[in-house]
Amino acid sequence: MLIILDRDGVINQYAGGYICSPDDWHPIPGSIKAIARLCSAGHRIAIATNQSGIARGYYDRDTLDAMHRKLGRLLRIAGGHIDFIAYCPHHPDEHCTCRKPEPGLLQQIQRHFNLKTLAGSVMVGDSRKDLEAAAKKGCQPILVRTGNGLDTEQELQTRPLAESAQVLVYDNLRSFTDAFLSGRDW
Known part of the structure; x- marks a missing residue:
């Protein structure tokens, strides 16, 4: 199965500011091992991440590559390992089609893996944008409570996704991986 991960707030620590260098990039405890466990179980892993810090001039593509x-x-x-990374370098004001919640990054992933559809895939994120992009492409949206996840969970209680997709919620990437690999909730 293809599992698509947001980066900031899902894999690495994120407190709302820009992560501008490899020295500022710190994994959330348990996230690296969780990805390795998913790989060992035969799942393909992709990342879909908005990186407007490039357009804002906070860092460049070489620095982003160094973080990756x-x-x-x-x-x-x-x-x-990560099989594929799709990122949006654009500023939100550019109104591109790749910046989540638009589905462009997921379409890049779909093309990379030569898939007719992403239905049946999973997308793990910490923001509403991640969940909306997932639902638009037929992925199972997963919310983790790390990063922006607690705020997103609270928002979903009063404003559910318009796509009427059922969002599954886990404390972090590790707890999602535990449930997913055990078959619980699936």
Whole structure:
């Protein structure tokens, strides 16, 4: 199965500011091992991440690549890997089609894996934008309470997704992985 992950707030720590260097990029405890476990179970892993810090001039593509190399090194040590990373470098004012909640990043992932549909795939995120993009492409939306997740969970109680997709909620990527690999909730 294809599992699509948001990056900031799902894999790495995120407190609302921009992560502008590999030194500022710190994994959430348990997230690296969780990805490695998903890989070991035969699942393909992709990342879909908005990175408007590039358009804002906070960092460049080479710095983003360095952050992703750091992620890759940590995953290799743990026995995992990322199959594909799709990112949106645009400013929100550019109104591009790849910035979540638009489905462009997921369409890139779909093309990369040569899939007719993403239905049956899973997308794990911490924001409403992640969940809306997932629902638009037929993925099962998963919310984690890390990053912006607690605020998003509270918002969903009063304003559910328009796509009427059932959102499953877990404390973090590790608890999602535990449930997913055990078959619980699935």
